[in-house]
Amino acid sequence: MMSGIGHVPSSTGPENGDVTEETIFTALLEDSAEDLYENAPCGYLSTLLDGQIAKVNTTLLRWLGYTRDDLVGRRRFADLLTVGGKLYHETHFAPLLRMQGEIGGVALELRAADGSQLPVLVTSTVKNSADGRPLLIRTTIFDARDRRTYERELLRARQEADLERERLQSLVATLQRTLLPPTLLTVPGLETAAYYHTASSDQLGGDFYDLFPLGDGRWGVFLGDVAGKGPDAAAVTSLTRYTLRAAAAYDPDPVAVLGNLNAVLRQEYSSDDPRYCTVIYGLLVPDGDGFTATLASGGHPAALLLRADGTADYQFTPGGLLVGILPDARFTATTVRITGGDTLLLYTDGLTEALTDVAAGARYGDEALLAFAADLAPTTASGAIRAVTDLLAAFGEGVEDDTAALALGVPASLIQEPT
Amino acid sequence: MDVRSRYNVVVTGKNGGPVVMLAHGFGCDQNLWRLVAPALAEDFQVVLFDHVGSGRSDPSAWRTERYSTLDGYADDVLQICRELDLQQVVFVGHSVSAMIGVLAAIREPDRFAKLVLLTPSPRYVDDAGYRGGFTQADIEELLESLDSNYLGWSAAMAPVIMGNPDRPELGEELTNSFCRTDPRMARVFARTTFLSDNRADLEKVTVPTLVIECASDVIAPREVGAFIHAKIAGSRLVTLDAVGHCPQLSAPEATTRAIASFAADS
Numbered sequence: 001m002m003s004g005i006g007h008v009p010s011s012t013g014p015e016n017g018d019v020t021e022e023t024i025f026t027a028l029l030e031d032s033a034e035d036l037y038e039n040a041p042c043g044y045l046s047t048l049l050d051g052q053i054a055k056v057n058t059t060l061l062r063w064l065g066y067t068r069d070d071l072v073g074r075r076r077f078a079d080l081l082t083v084g085g086k087l088y089h090e091t092h093f094a095p096l097l098r099m100q101g102e103i104g105g106v107a108l109e110l111r112a113a114d115g116s117q118l119p120v121l122v123t124s125t126v127k128n129s130a131d132g133r134p135l136l137i138r139t140t141i142f143d144a145r146d147r148r149t150y151e152r153e154l155l156r157a158r159q160e161a162d163l164e165r166e167r168l169q170s171l172v173a174t175l176q177r178t179l180l181p182p183t184l185l186t187v188p189g190l191e192t193a194a195y196y197h198t199a200s201s202d203q204l205g206g207d208f209y210d211l212f213p214l215g216d217g218r219w220g221v222f223l224g225d226v227a228g229k230g231p232d233a234a235a236v237t238s239l240t241r242y243t244l245r246a247a248a249a250y251d252p253d254p255v256a257v258l259g260n261l262n263a264v265l266r267q268e269y270s271s272d273d274p275r276y277c278t279v280i281y282g283l284l285v286p287d288g289d290g291f292t293a294t295l296a297s298g299g300h301p302a303a304l305l306l307r308a309d310g311t312a313d314y315q316f317t318p319g320g321l322l323v324g325i326l327p328d329a330r331f332t333a334t335t336v337r338i339t340g341g342d343t344l345l346l347y348t349d350g351l352t353e354a355l356t357d358v359a360a361g362a363r364y365g366d367e368a369l370l371a372f373a374a375d376l377a378p379t380t381a382s383g384a385i386r387a388v389t390d391l392l393a394a395f396g397e398g399v400e401d402d403t404a405a406l407a408l409g410v411p412a413s414l415i416q417e418p419t
Numbered sequence: 420m421d422v423r424s425r426y427n428v429v430v431t432g433k434n435g436g437p438v439v440m441l442a443h444g445f446g447c448d449q450n451l452w453r454l455v456a457p458a459l460a461e462d463f464q465v466v467l468f469d470h471v472g473s474g475r476s477d478p479s480a481w482r483t484e485r486y487s488t489l490d491g492y493a494d495d496v497l498q499i500c501r502e503l504d505l506q507q508v509v510f511v512g513h514s515v516s517a518m519i520g521v522l523a524a525i526r527e528p529d530r531f532a533k534l535v536l537l538t539p540s541p542r543y544v545d546d547a548g549y550r551g552g553f554t555q556a557d558i559e560e561l562l563e564s565l566d567s568n569y570l571g572w573s574a575a576m577a578p579v580i581m582g583n584p585d586r587p588e589l590g591e592e593l594t595n596s597f598c599r600t601d602p603r604m605a606r607v608f609a610r611t612t613f614l615s616d617n618r619a620d621l622e623k624v625t626v627p628t629l630v631i632e633c634a635s636d637v638i639a640p641r642e643v644g645a646f647i648h649a650k651i652a653g654s655r656l657v658t659l660d661a662v663g664h665c666p667q668l669s670a671p672e673a674t675t676r677a678i679a680s681f682a683a684d685s
Contacts, residue, residue, distance in 0.1 A: 050663065094663055095446065148567070
């Protein structure tokens with residue numbers, strides 16, 4: 001506050017004989033309140049409660065290029081603002097000032113006599129009478145040209161960041177859709193349903209599934225999970241999806257399909273940067289009143305069979321390794337019959353790994369899922385997917401990873417027409 | 420979440436008295452009625468609420484698309500009336516809420532006994548043969564002002580503002596304790612408020628209507644008050660000797676008197 005004077009006298013005052021210090025001290029004392037008000041390094045404004053200007057200091061007049069007579073008794077504070085500033089003043093500044101008795105640090109633009117704009121920071125307080133009635137408003141105005149330029153830069157950077165984020169999210173959503181079939185094809189004699197839960201709108205997940213015809217009434221189905229997230233994982237997902245389709249067209253035997261996928265992942269990615277996935281692959285062959293499903297799994301959670309009689313079981317395929325890790329990985333298959341009222345549920349581990357108690361770190365787990373399935377059976381494919389969707393919604397934030405679920409059910413009422 | 424917490428509904432005043440519903444405008448919340456509500460509460464059952472996106476309404480109820488038209492807000496008003504089973508409502512809408520009340524009263528005229536439009540405007544932007552007082556550029560300038568003044572708002576304080584004070588120490592640091600609004604929602608509300616055009620709705624109002632304007636109001640100038648008065652058949656117009664857009668703060672007694680005498684009049 002006393003900068004520019006150089007030397008501040010001690011509290012005991014100037015010492016005898018020190019003429020220079022005494023002169024400085026006297027000069028300080030002579031800095032009158034009047035002069036401090038008029039030529040303060042900020043603008044001062046006093047208005048009536050309705051904003052009418054009653055008093056204004058020289059600094060503010062100089063900034064705006066007005067004379068005292070232009071303003072005092074003739075203009076309101078809001079008249080000095082830009083139109084947008086007036087709107088802000090009426091909707092925010094004035095009501096808040098009335099209610100709180102003060103408002104500080106508000107960024108506004110004043111309009112000078114020559115039409116130019118002056119960015120300022122405004123602070124106002126209401127002065128009350130001895131008995132607490134509001135009398136007038138005191139306002140302090142700081143020149144904020146540099147600060148506002150800087151803030152505008154920050155704001156622009158923030159808006160750009162927001163835009164980028166939106167762009168990224170829409171890109172992620174678009175890419176994610178290309179990794180999944182837009183709708184499941186209709187399989188005669190089979191009801192199908194699927195659900196994909198996205199854990200993050202910023203990142204591509206690695207889960208995938210598909211259902212496709214193999215001729216002679218046979219169908220291929222797969223569902224899997226690529227290790228990792230983001231673009232690298234998405235590239236592996238894409239490769240895996242197309243390899244599975246091609247491998248199935250070449251030899252639809254589930255063990256052969258997984259063997260070929262393993263070989264392709266091994267060829268594509270070097271052994272010091274292996275990429276791998278878990279996948280369950282099924283060959284569906286119609287037989288009379290239902291389907292025979294041959295399932296092979298590479299390190300993937302076992303499918304659940306929800307039977308017409310109300311029981312439910314995991315369909316294990318022992319020994320299946322992660323696909324893409326070992327050069328001569330071995331896979332085994334299991335065969336399941338699904339008939340009227342049976343539903344086969346494939347899912348990724350986002351479901352069983354979901355946190356049920358975030359604080360305690362407790363996860364949902366295989367046993368809970370089995371109990372859930374047994375409760376649910378008998379059901380339909382759409383009923384099973386609806387229940388899984390609700391379950392995931394109930395976990396809320398507890399679902400940390402993307403989760404895919406695909407259900408295949410033979411309708412209970414299906415009656416085979418004699419051919 | 421039930422309607423009361425979604426809109427932070429507060430019901431005070433005379434039990435069984437005629438219902439006066441006070442709706443705040445853009446820029447603040449139900450606090451704006453603090454100098455008027457206690458006096459009205461002596462004779463009326465007073466219903467206060469915060470629009471979604473303002474005050475202590477539930478932020479999770481926010482839907483940008485829904486609140487990009489005044490119909491979304493009018494729908495909320497009707498929802499509150501239905502849930503609280505309010506009948507013969509005297510709806511008092513300040514600023515943009517005046518037009519929200521107009522829309523609600525057109526949709527369910529039987530629900531409302533009377534409308535009080537406090538400093539209303541059916542359109543803020545000038546148009547051929549109509550002077551609302553502002554240009555599109557002015558409204559953009561306001562949005563800039565909003566962007567540079569996140570009063571009392573920061574992401575760190577959001578939990579306190581949303582009524583989840585797991586960091587109560589922040590409560591003491593809040594300077595602007597009233598009318599805090601998430602700036603993203605305020606932007607949408609500002610656009611909806613200042614870019615709507617409800618001139619054609621005015622003549623559809625069948626409910627007895629009182630227009631209250633201020634002698635000097637930048638946002639709702641007197642010619643706009645006269646325009647509304649002329650368009651709503653049988654409406655009354657009162658001009659308060661007050662300055663500014665918020666007479667419920669600058670002239671609370673006169674505002675209360677105007678509302679109360681119209682509401683009680685049969």
